[in-house]
Amino acid sequence: MELINKYIEENKDRFLEELFELIRIPSISSIEAHKPDMYKAAECWKKFILAAGADKAEIFETEGNPVTYGEKIIDPNAPTVLVYGHMDVMPVDPIDLWDTDPFEPVIKDGKIWARGADDDKGQAFMHAKAFEYMVKNNLLKCNVKFMIEGEEEVGSPSLPKFCEDHKEMLKADIILVSDTSMIAPDVPSITTGLRGLAYWQVDVTGPNKDLHSGIFGGAVANPCNVLCDMVGKMIDENGKITIPGFYDDVIEISDEERKKMAEAPFSLEEYKKSLDIKEVFGEKGFSTNERTGIRPSFDVCGMWGGYTGEGAKTVLPSEAHAKISSRLVPNQDHEKIAILFKEYFESIAPEYVKVSVTPLHGGPAYGCPIDLPAYIAAEKAYVDSYGKAPIPARSGGSIPIISTFEKVLGIKSILMGFGLGSDAIHSPNENYPLEQFFNGIRTIPQFYKHFAEMNK
Amino acid sequence: MELINKYIEENKDRFLEELFELIRIPSISSIEAHKPDMYKAAECWKKFILAAGADKAEIFETEGNPVTYGEKIIDPNAPTVLVYGHMDVMPVDPIDLWDTDPFEPVIKDGKIWARGADDDKGQAFMHAKAFEYMVKNNLLKCNVKFMIEGEEEVGSPSLPKFCEDHKEMLKADIILVSDTSMIAPDVPSITTGLRGLAYWQVDVTGPNKDLHSGIFGGAVANPCNVLCDMVGKMIDENGKITIPGFYDDVIEISDEERKKMAEAPFSLEEYKKSLDIKEVFGEKGFSTNERTGIRPSFDVCGMWGGYTGEGAKTVLPSEAHAKISSRLVPNQDHEKIAILFKEYFESIAPEYVKVSVTPLHGGPAYGCPIDLPAYIAAEKAYVDSYGKAPIPARSGGSIPIISTFEKVLGIKSILMGFGLGSDAIHSPNENYPLEQFFNGIRTIPQFYKHFAEMNK
Numbered sequence: 001m002e003l004i005n006k007y008i009e010e011n012k013d014r015f016l017e018e019l020f021e022l023i024r025i026p027s028i029s030s031i032e033a034h035k036p037d038m039y040k041a042a043e044c045w046k047k048f049i050l051a052a053g054a055d056k057a058e059i060f061e062t063e064g065n066p067v068t069y070g071e072k073i074i075d076p077n078a079p080t081v082l083v084y085g086h087m088d089v090m091p092v093d094p095i096d097l098w099d100t101d102p103f104e105p106v107i108k109d110g111k112i113w114a115r116g117a118d119d120d121k122g123q124a125f126m127h128a129k130a131f132e133y134m135v136k137n138n139l140l141k142c143n144v145k146f147m148i149e150g151e152e153e154v155g156s157p158s159l160p161k162f163c164e165d166h167k168e169m170l171k172a173d174i175i176l177v178s179d180t181s182m183i184a185p186d187v188p189s190i191t192t193g194l195r196g197l198a199y200w201q202v203d204v205t206g207p208n209k210d211l212h213s214g215i216f217g218g219a220v221a222n223p224c225n226v227l228c229d230m231v232g233k234m235i236d237e238n239g240k241i242t243i244p245g246f247y248d249d250v251i252e253i254s255d256e257e258r259k260k261m262a263e264a265p266f267s268l269e270e271y272k273k274s275l276d277i278k279e280v281f282g283e284k285g286f287s288t289n290e291r292t293g294i295r296p297s298f299d300v301c302g303m304w305g306g307y308t309g310e311g312a313k314t315v316l317p318s319e320a321h322a323k324i325s326s327r328l329v330p331n332q333d334h335e336k337i338a339i340l341f342k343e344y345f346e347s348i349a350p351e352y353v354k355v356s357v358t359p360l361h362g363g364p365a366y367g368c369p370i371d372l373p374a375y376i377a378a379e380k381a382y383v384d385s386y387g388k389a390p391i392p393a394r395s396g397g398s399i400p401i402i403s404t405f406e407k408v409l410g411i412k413s414i415l416m417g418f419g420l421g422s423d424a425i426h427s428p429n430e431n432y433p434l435e436q437f438f439n440g441i442r443t444i445p446q447f448y449k450h451f452a453e454m455n456k
Numbered sequence: 457m458e459l460i461n462k463y464i465e466e467n468k469d470r471f472l473e474e475l476f477e478l479i480r481i482p483s484i485s486s487i488e489a490h491k492p493d494m495y496k497a498a499e500c501w502k503k504f505i506l507a508a509g510a511d512k513a514e515i516f517e518t519e520g521n522p523v524t525y526g527e528k529i530i531d532p533n534a535p536t537v538l539v540y541g542h543m544d545v546m547p548v549d550p551i552d553l554w555d556t557d558p559f560e561p562v563i564k565d566g567k568i569w570a571r572g573a574d575d576d577k578g579q580a581f582m583h584a585k586a587f588e589y590m591v592k593n594n595l596l597k598c599n600v601k602f603m604i605e606g607e608e609e610v611g612s613p614s615l616p617k618f619c620e621d622h623k624e625m626l627k628a629d630i631i632l633v634s635d636t637s638m639i640a641p642d643v644p645s646i647t648t649g650l651r652g653l654a655y656w657q658v659d660v661t662g663p664n665k666d667l668h669s670g671i672f673g674g675a676v677a678n679p680c681n682v683l684c685d686m687v688g689k690m691i692d693e694n695g696k697i698t699i700p701g702f703y704d705d706v707i708e709i710s711d712e713e714r715k716k717m718a719e720a721p722f723s724l725e726e727y728k729k730s731l732d733i734k735e736v737f738g739e740k741g742f743s744t745n746e747r748t749g750i751r752p753s754f755d756v757c758g759m760w761g762g763y764t765g766e767g768a769k770t771v772l773p774s775e776a777h778a779k780i781s782s783r784l785v786p787n788q789d790h791e792k793i794a795i796l797f798k799e800y801f802e803s804i805a806p807e808y809v810k811v812s813v814t815p816l817h818g819g820p821a822y823g824c825p826i827d828l829p830a831y832i833a834a835e836k837a838y839v840d841s842y843g844k845a846p847i848p849a850r851s852g853g854s855i856p857i858i859s860t861f862e863k864v865l866g867i868k869s870i871l872m873g874f875g876l877g878s879d880a881i882h883s884p885n886e887n888y889p890l891e892q893f894f895n896g897i898r899t900i901p902q903f904y905k906h907f908a909e910m911n912k
């Protein structure tokens with residue numbers, strides 16, 4: 001590890017400068033106005049992949065945002081690693097809760113503070129720098145391919161077709177991804193499960209215009225009240241989602257596997273303290289980690305209706321809206337769940353309002369067996385850099401495209417994430433500790449080394 | 457009526473020009489930035505009252521917005537009429553639903569289209585012009601006082617003290633108000649009841665920051681889901697408000713009075729058609745008019761939380777909010793109701809969130825007996841101008857200050873409203889038919905005539 005430590009020490013300022021160049025591009029994929037920024041980010045990635053030592057790099061158009069692809073083929077018989085990452089980021093609302101400009105990264109308290117610092121600009125960039133290190137020091141024993149997309153935060157709608165269209169180009173033995181977290185800075189872990197996602201917008205319409213709440217209040221159903229009532233019925237007092245058939249395909253985890261998961265260090269008191277909540281709430285009969293790792297969820301991600309400005313305006317609003325997401329687990333089918341939700345939600349709609357449910361995006365869950373050779377190579381890499389084996393952990397988050405890779409390309413993914421739970425990804429004040437960033441760059445080349453040795 | 461018809465015909469363009477000058481001032485009382493506009497509106501009223509023939513007019517400072525007061529005393533022994541109106545208006549959100557600029561009045565299809573066209577600039581201004589007519593034609597047989605305030609739409613917080621401080625100046629035999637509606641252009645009515653109001657903001661806080669809905673979803677209570685669940689519990693399947701003790705002080709109306717109310721023409725089919733709703737919803741056992749006239753309501757006027765922008769952002773929000781109003785009926789005490797609501801709402805809050813309830817404003821309901829001399833004078837005035845007696849009707853709206861007048865000044869109010877249900881007050885595209893405006897100006901002088909005769 002000495003060589004890599006020295007390389008990082010000599011180049012770290014440049015590494016950060018380059019990363020910051022990428023972060024400064026506000027590549028928010030869910031907001032149409034940021035489309036030009038997606039192209040800027042794609043160009044930036046192309047530049048960095050080439051500079052790191054790729055034979056070639058190219059920007060591919062899709063129906064949505066562009067994909068940057070680059071590769072270095074050292075030997076047709078060597079194993080091939082396909083690095084996947086994403087250049088797009090989440091919106092920054094509520095902007096007033098940020099301490100610094102989300103697109104002007106600063107280093108403070110040993111962390112990078114910015115939107116995308118972790119998710120996924122910071123984490124994906126570790127692979128570019130690890131690759132650079134291996135190339136410059138003649139250590140590369142695998143072929144490397146980079147595929148950096150621009151629609152991960154909106155469910156990767158264009159990437160399945162991109163994979164279909166470029167199966168040959170993307171051929172690889174394993175996909176390597178850093179877009180997840182590890183348990184703690186001194187407790188390395190590899191994510192062996194990801195939740196899927198179904199996301200809907202729900203619109204409730206009452207009267208055809210906003211009404212005077214005095215003249216009509218009490219006689220005309222209020223769509224805000226109705227929406228609340230309907231959403232309130234979606235989770236019962238035991239934390240169970242009430243959609244009929246919702247749990248039908250959920251794989252029940254064995255007691256043995258639940259026991260192994262429970263070995264990960266976890267303090268409920270610390271957890272509650274860090275969130276400033278008195279009590280947790282979730283499905284009865286499951287621990288907090290199980291609730292996010294192996295059980296589905298049902299969350300209102302946003303809702304609005306009526307007067308939301310200053311002061312007290314009385315009005316009986318014409319409309320109410322909610323954005324709702326469900327995190328899914330193996331083997332729930334997100335398309336089936338979308339139908340079940342739509343049917344149920346519309347079935348409980350009272351006749352005095354109109355209710356419409358629009359699916360916005362979705363993706364299936366993913367599972368990785370811990371006896372996969374690439375998993376074992378990754379395990380060894382962590383032992384090299386951290387001095388201990390990583391815990392196989394199931395994450396509550398979703399990377400919908402990971403299941404698609406398996407389905408379309410027939411390739412499993414290894415989720416070597418170096419994020420931390422405190423990185424506030426998707427939230428104001430997203431951050432990424434420098435230690436995690438550099439440990440990622442230290443660990444990744446070891447994976448290549450062990451993976452090449454296993455494939456000799 | 458010939459003389460007044462001629463006077464209106466000769467002066468109507470000027471009447472409208474003057475009214476439009478008033479409407480163009482965006483005097484939104486609930487938005488602090490419009491404070492200077494309140495002073496402009498007060499000056500404008502002072503000018504018009506003086507020009508119409510008042511002996512004097514003055515702008516009084518209060519702790520909030522100013523009050524314009526003016527008077528013409530013709531004889532200390534003549535009866536005195538105190539005209540009350542308000543110069544402030546509601547906010548204009550959602551602004552994108554307006555067909556024209558809310559503060560640039562236009563005349564189209566025989567109506568004035570603008571914020572305040574009816575409520576209450578248009579209606580209050582009828583009194584200035586009826587007064588002008590009586591003065592210029594030597595017809596005035598009553599003393600007249602004008603009190604035009606600037607905080608009606610936020611619950612008139614400063615006016616009770618203003619009344620306390622100026623009891624002598626405001627002495628009168630009756631208060632005359634045009635700030636309500638009549639049943640239809642050809643069905644005149646006088647409002648004999650007004651609902652009171654209690655208005656709260658409710659804030660639900662979960663985790664101390666917005667969370668990743670994948671990493672935390674299912675294990676941490678979502679304040680949007682919780683707010684929905686709590687609000688959903690406030691009205692039961694029979695349309696009854698569930699707050700314990702909420703109905704305790706409600707005066708149950710006699711069968712006889714309910715029968716009389718039911719004589720007002722009303723078509724439920726037309727009502728539903730005009731609102732584009734399939735069905736109405738309200739308290740079981742009461743008609744639509746009873747639900748708004750003699751029964752209280754519980755409406756979410758606005759709610760918001762989480763991501764409300766374009767596209768699909770997954771987030772487990774830290775906070776959720778709602779603005780809620782209850783319309784009250786005689787003899788519910790708005791302060792008691794505020795306490796009952798707060799206690800109940802906080803009592804059903806689960807331990808995994810923090811809930812706070814903040815009362816924003818409130819006021820009591822009002823009732824006017826139909827054997828009051830001033831009511832009879834008003835009745836006769838409508839017979840003169842419309843050829844038929846007005847129906848005594850109970851309105852669902854609130855003018856909290858009307859009860860305060862009775863309490864502080866000991867004076868009853870006659871609510872001669874010329875608005876129509878289709879005027880969209882408080883909504884986008886507020887309008888006021890010219891016919892109603894001019895019929896108001898024709899009717900008001902007849903009230904003065906009959907009221908003076910009854911007091912001889």
